[in-house]
Amino acid sequence: MIALACALPLLTGVVLLGGGRQMPTRTAAAGTGIGASLVTLVLVAVAWTTDAVVDIAWLPALGLRLHLGLDGISAPLAVLAALVTAAACVTTLAERPRSGSASTFVGCIMLTLAGAVATFAAKDALLFVVAFEFVLVPVWVLITRFGDERDPQARREAGARFVLYTGTGSTLMLLGVLLLVARAGTADLAALGAARGDGLDAGPQLVIAVLLTLGLAVKIPVWPLHSWLPLAHTTAPTAGSMLLAAVLLKMGTYGLVRLPLATVPDGFARIAPVLAVCGVIGIVWGGLVCLVERELKRLIAWSSIAHMGFVALALATGTATGVTAALYGNLAHGLISALLFLVVGGLKHRWGGDDLRIPRPALREHAPRTGLLLLTGLAAGLGLPGLAGFWGEYPAIIAAMNPGAGRSTALFAACAAVAAVGAVLAAAYALRVARLVWLGEGYPEAPTGPETDAGPATRSDVESGGPARTRALPVAESDIAGAGQHGELSRAESVPGAVLALAVLVLGIAPVLVLVVTEPALAAVVTR
Template sequence: MIALACVLPLLVGTVLLGGGTELSGRIASRAGALGALTTLVLLVVAWMTDAVVDIPWLPTLDLRIHLALDGISGPLALLAAVVTAAACLTTWAERPRGGSEATFVGCLMLTLAGAITTFAARDALLFVVAFELVLVPMWVLITRFGDDRDPEARREAGARFVLYTGFGSTLMLLGVLLLVSRAGTADLGVLGAAGGEGLGTGVQVTIAVLLTLGLAVKVPVWPLHSWLPLAHTTAPTAGSMLLAAVLLKMGTYGLVRLPLATVPEGFARVAPVLAVCGAVGIIWGGLVCLVERDLKRLIAWSSIAHMGFVALALASGSETGVAAALYGNIAHGAISALLFLVVGGLKHQWGDDHLDVPRAALREGAPVTGLLLVVGLAAGLGLPGLAGFWGEFAAVIAALSPAQGRPETLFVGCAMVAAIGAALAAGYALRVARLVWLGEGHPGDDGGRARELARTDLATGAVLALLVLVLGVAPGLLLAVTDPALAGVVQR
């Protein structure tokens, strides 16, 4: 089942790419959504039955195709399948520009195949290969199917994406090769159980620096973040959904599975720097969101702030911190996918997403769409009872009491900065609600009267909103799954 879950979206994506213009948009989107939902079922069965694939890949180098899911990777794989199905359905209302729908949906499915393989990989080099597979179709989504009103911005977004992610991939590969060569194995389970035993402090620090810096580009963590806002602004709605809910999650998952688990002593030396960068990113993103005038770009900057909480929680190194990071990862994936679904649909409807254009109240012209937007904004500001609260609240608590060996004064300072960032999140979320949901114009203004999104978008948005609500009301459902898996990551 785990092998089928990795191969099925790859096959569907390849067929759609080969079909080209011969396949209509509706057929392509239905095939993609059906393939993603079938993959979701396969993942659930594989996870429940503890399915494992472990076969030789390159015997001369002792490399294996080793796939399995646990409480850390399983929820992320399920989230990737759900968001990809939702992204495929958005093509019903927002036809991709710059190419055929089959090619567009095919790229979405190839991204899903690489993401699931990345989350399921138990071989360090297989992890790297699967991670890089995701970057190619994502680059195509940005450069070929991105906003065609500004070709220069689209080319720049693609160039930055390649430059930054390529730089991060090079550092990550160097770190993995050094780790595997010194430890004598690429098995992530064995590496995690050893916890850096037999590796000197200098080697652990070097590996941790390479891995953390390379993966920080993927997250992204300040100051390596400048590629993300432009990529989100240019990408189509479906591309932004996958970029926020899948690609960014792969980066934070890599931080948990590689430096934190395999070289804990080296990561402890790097953790204070990561904590400071995460805290600065929270404030930086929040301040930009307070003055940003493009709605989609504002949501992209808010993602940088939210991933700062995840970085701070991971840097704390405690059980609470890692659990908070994993929870915040899932929560942000659902919230960001919901927000980009709604905001992307509104941008397609309005023709732009400028907040300085007076618009009629969304709650009057499109109450269901307005409700979905309010749920996403409320979850993003960390309102209790919604998914965003638990990850951010626990991240601040973890920073107040970091793991042994970390400078407590520095982490307490970072916790205070993060708390201020949470207040900024409330400020910019309410600003968007005032300008868009309450509205400042009239139906006769340039903004016009808003209309409801397409039924498919409303249905998928409702599913994501329900997920945000369930995670907020019953956090124990996810924590009960992730907690047992933390034994292989955190020194208890």
């Protein structure tokens, strides 16, 4: 079952890419992807519950084995990847790929799923690296070929940054894995985790931890290695943004748990304060940017950087509470970000842009179902109790108040206080988006000039910022951009959006559904 879970999306992707324009319709390509994703989800669940394992020699001369299996840490993330992939394939029915064939588009989505499942299931360190790097290729194609056609230069720049940053991170991660395997004499992740660095001196442990953490921090991403993500999200199509946030970023965090935290815990403990500080800077940095960001999709991308800062802080504590919060936050953010990018991508497509300076029709009046999905994602993102985001962020702050051995209590307490400020910023920018988009209280802005009451704003004033206006002014509905395109999201967008919103609600009300399966597996990671 675990072999089929990896092979099915891989074969589906290859067939779709090979079929090219011979695939009869866009609906057929999307339907193939949806069906393969849902079957993969079932295969993952069956493989997980039956403890299915594949362990065969791949490259005996290098000691590389095809060793696959799922546990309580990796299985929920594999389920998340399959669920979000199915939702991404559904969105292709509503948003036609603007460049190239639909079969190529869906084929890249399926190859991403295949690599993600293999990454989460890999029990060999070198196989983990190979599967991880495999995912980067189809994601790059989604960004550079199927990204926003209105700005080809931005699309090329986004692809170049993606390759530069993730390629550098991959090189560092590979060096760390090779050094770890050479020193430990095995690539088996279970054996490496059981040894927990025994037999490795402090110096090699530190070097390995630095290489692995730096390489994976690029892919999460952690401040200051984050600058590739906002541009990639802004340029990528809706399905691409969903996969970036809910699949690729989760692979990076999962790698931190499996590699430096589990295999060289003493070396990781020495650099954990740096990771914690970078995490909380990212929380505040991302929150402040979101308070002034003018493009809605880019704002959601920056919010992802802030949320992943909580995950980095929780992992840096090295405690059972912290790692549990990090894994739960990882899963919750995948659902929340996929939901938000789905809704925001649909709105951007209908509006012809996502500039928050341009007044829009109030979603609560013109598209209440779409507005409800947006509010659900925003409320979960700010950590509202009863939604999934709460169980990732606030336990991370609690864990930072009592870090693991070898970590400065005072430093982590300060990081917890800063992270709490970041949670307030999250509420502020979420409410800002709700005011502008859900309530429809758009406003014309001007960068300079005294405040005036020079009559109602015209459409040209709204788009240019207006002649020296700095506060909200009345705007006629006929002057509102997109006033004639304020319909609900299509069924191809609202149905997967509703499924994601339901998952966010269920995991917020009943977190034990995830905790009961992750805690036994975590015991082997955070304790000897």
